[in-house]
Amino acid sequence: MAHLPQFPLIRTVGFDGALVTFADTMNETANRAALAFRSEVDRQQWQGVTETSASLGSAFVRFDTQHVSHEQVLQRLRDLAAQRDWYSTPLPTGRRLWRIPTVYGTDLAPQLEDAASAAGLTPEDAVRRLGQSRVRVLTIGFAPGQPYLGPLGDEFNIPRLQTLTPMVPEGALVLAISQFVLFSGPTPTGWRHVGQTAFKCFRPHMTETFPLKPGDEVMFESVSRERLERIQADNRDGTGGATCEEIIQ
Structure with a gap:
């Protein structure tokens, strides 16, 4: 499945959140990417991250702005997103x-x-x-x-x-x-x-x-x-x- 070049799209959400979006409509590969990406953020245990979740096609990261800046979190997310093809990454273990x-x-x-x-x-x-x-x-x-x-x-x-x-x-x-x-x-x-x-x-x-x-x-x-x-x-x-x-x- 081809993916548009703007995805994954990484944005801030509210005062203390960031969203990594893998598609603008729900599909199986976007959901797979969101689940795998969220699992990897959890595994790496980034300092300042207080919560993660996955939606139909996005991964959400909440962070403590007293310990980490918006730009630091966004850069970490950009670096992680560039490391692999998340759309074909295996789903997390423990399911x-x-x-x-x-x-x-x-x-x-x-x-x-x-x-x-x-x-x-x-x-x-x-x-x-x-x-x-x-x-x-x-x-x-x-x-x-x-x-x-x-x-x-x-x-x-x-x-x-x-x-x-x-x-x-x-x-x-x-x-x-x-x-x-x-x-x-x-x-x-x-x-x-x-x-x-x-x-x-x-x-x-x-x-x-x-x-x-x-x-x-x-x-x-x-x-x-x-x-x-x-x-x-x-x-x-x-x-x-x-x-x-x-x-x-």
Whole structure:
């Protein structure tokens, strides 16, 4: 994939931040670059850096202006950006593959048929494709621990709804623009509610408050409603019946 010469674009953000942007639209290689670049900044432990994060196509660095200047941080970022082709750099180690039991459709996720129709698929084919898709946690945002995941196949590059759904529950799996979002709490949304899980993305009383991390991969595997109800009956740990394993690169 060709990249325009202005990328990566390095800019200051606010009083104490810098942003390294790898594309002006979300794509898989830009997200890969953002995750790898952010991981390398963390590994190098630059003096004065207080926080890093990765978004769909950018890496953010916050720094203490009492210990390091804007120009020093920008120069470090420019030097690091020039060291390699970040778009083809392997993803960071330590990532995990999650398998999350999911009920597609029924009254639990009533917009599955609408999403299938928008994708030009039957509901059965949509469930098969979605349940077999292996997607990446592209970023965490909007609400505590809430992941945006993708990319899905091109057939699922469907627009958001024109009107808001008044409320979907915690654990709702919603779909639009070739991405999933797994909601960490009840919320209104313009994304189509296609699946329902018992997975808790935000666990304030657990050691691992945010179980999903950018770069993790997830499969939302189709299960029966009866199985989901059994999981919900004993879900004190909030895993929702999910399993995870380290991704070996």
